Amino acid sequence: MSEAIALESVTAGYGRQPVLDLVSLTVAPGEFVAVAGRSGSGKTTLLRVIAGLIPPSTGAVRVLGRSPADARRAKLLGLVAQDARLHPWLTVLGNVRLPLQVNGGVERDTGLGPSEWLDRVGLAGHLDRYPHELSGGMRQRVALVRALVTAPDVLLLDEPLAALDAITREDLRAELMDLWSASGCSVIHVTHDLEEAVLLADRVVVIGGPTARVIGEITVDAGRPRPRRITQRPELIAAVESVRALLPP
Amino acid sequence: MRGERRALADVVAATIAVTALGVVLEIWTTAMRVPGYLFPAPSAIAARLARDPQFFASETITTLGEAAFGFALGAAVAFAAASAMTFSRALERSIFPLAILVKLTPIVAVAPLFTLWFGFGPAPKIAIAALITFFPMLVNAFVGLRSVDPQELAFLETLGASRQEIFVRLRAPSALPYLFSAARVSANLALIGAVVAEWTGAERGLGRVIFVANANLDLTSLFGAVLILAAAGIGVNALVGAAERRVLHWHPITLTT
Numbered sequence: 375m376s377e378a379i380a381l382e383s384v385t386a387g388y389g390r391q392p393v394l395d396l397v398s399l400t401v402a403p404g405e406f407v408a409v410a411g412r413s414g415s416g417k418t419t420l421l422r423v424i425a426g427l428i429p430p431s432t433g434a435v436r437v438l439g440r441s442p443a444d445a446r447r448a449k450l451l452g453l454v455a456q457d458a459r460l461h462p463w464l465t466v467l468g469n470v471r472l473p474l475q476v477n478g479g480v481e482r483d484t485g486l487g488p489s490e491w492l493d494r495v496g497l498a499g500h501l502d503r504y505p506h507e508l509s510g511g512m513r514q515r516v517a518l519v520r521a522l523v524t525a526p527d528v529l530l531l532d533e534p535l536a537a538l539d540a541i542t543r544e545d546l547r548a549e550l551m552d553l554w555s556a557s558g559c560s561v562i563h564v565t566h567d568l569e570e571a572v573l574l575a576d577r578v579v580v581i582g583g584p585t586a587r588v589i590g591e592i593t594v595d596a597g598r599p600r601p602r603r604i605t606q607r608p609e610l611i612a613a614v615e616s617v618r619a620l621l622p623p
Numbered sequence: 624m625r626g627e628r629r630a631l632a633d634v635v636a637a638t639i640a641v642t643a644l645g646v647v648l649e650i651w652t653t654a655m656r657v658p659g660y661l662f663p664a665p666s667a668i669a670a671r672l673a674r675d676p677q678f679f680a681s682e683t684i685t686t687l688g689e690a691a692f693g694f695a696l697g698a699a700v701a702f703a704a705a706s707a708m709t710f711s712r713a714l715e716r717s718i719f720p721l722a723i724l725v726k727l728t729p730i731v732a733v734a735p736l737f738t739l740w741f742g743f744g745p746a747p748k749i750a751i752a753a754l755i756t757f758f759p760m761l762v763n764a765f766v767g768l769r770s771v772d773p774q775e776l777a778f779l780e781t782l783g784a785s786r787q788e789i790f791v792r793l794r795a796p797s798a799l800p801y802l803f804s805a806a807r808v809s810a811n812l813a814l815i816g817a818v819v820a821e822w823t824g825a826e827r828g829l830g831r832v833i834f835v836a837n838a839n840l841d842l843t844s845l846f847g848a849v850l851i852l853a854a855a856g857i858g859v860n861a862l863v864g865a866a867e868r869r870v871l872h873w874h875p876i877t878l879t880t
Binding site: 422425427446447448449451452453455456457458459460461462463472473475476477504505506520521524530 | 778873
């Protein structure tokens, strides 16, 4: 088991309409991979296939050497969606406890507890607030923390910062970087924001086409920690241009 | 609290409207010398109610009790049926036609039948109130249990949550706003159901009072009972509204009003 995620020639879609066409992709343990593509290019479908929520019609998906269904049952996965509404009837703390309460048969050493996690993203004073009382940025922080609280080995990020304003997005990128490097999990981060992809990831995989295929990939040789903005490093600007060149018109 | 102040304003506005109507009717019945067996003066109705408050109170409690039990029963069965339908498409296909059959059966036709089957006690009234509550609750519960945020659903599924866990943690709370919408309709319908059922044979209740008063041309008692019924309806509505504001404190319904 050398790969955290391995997709081999996966074709998948809804009903008879294929969305992904022969997609092959691997993510190494602890690696941060961004999948970039235009809106509607099948990025969310890709995450759903990895989570086993959509079965591939051809090809194979392995998560840490297991089937996606087994990985889910073993609580190896975490998911952060765009503009998470959380569970509006639960407090911030209740929302972060929820992942520990469901699928309770699985005992995992999760390190930090819910309130310690919330403390790390600066929400210690908001444990008893409800999601509607929070700003979009605070809600996404809760969404990040509730995905990490089970100490997943694989974190699936579905444009988690896309609904935020530019300044909050910069803050959250930095926090995401910190949380990821502390946790050591593998990440697939799908986004249509090429700069974000380059800023965060070790490798950017570009997908596109009428039914999504892997068009190419760029390895981001920029070391870490990364700056807040790509304009602070010429090699990052160059990487964004290479990714952009791969995108189909 | 904003909600309480608003409730108070509602009560004041309603009182003014009802009093104004009463004054107009009083003037009309006195000036035109409308006979009491056609339309009693509001003062006569008030006098009738004041003469026998215990009688009216106990009849009201009987009817409210029947309606409340019927509502609870109908709502519980409807929620159970909607839950079963969420878990199984086969059950969905078989329960819905039955529910529509129940819905299309006129209550006026079933009520005498229930009295025949269950006697003159509270049982047939509870059954009618339950029956009338059932359909709106079923439809709303079913829609509500399915109206889950797809992102939250994917989140729980990714964690390996079971269907039961998803039901308890996500579907049931998501259905609450729909259940309250249905309750607003059904609670009053249950009250009407209990009254109609009492017409077809009862020993107690406001429906019985109306029925007997009607037969005796005792219009002051009849209007008195109707007034109490209206007040009870308003009270029930307020109760459901208050419960809704409390339970759905997180929901836009509460946050935007």
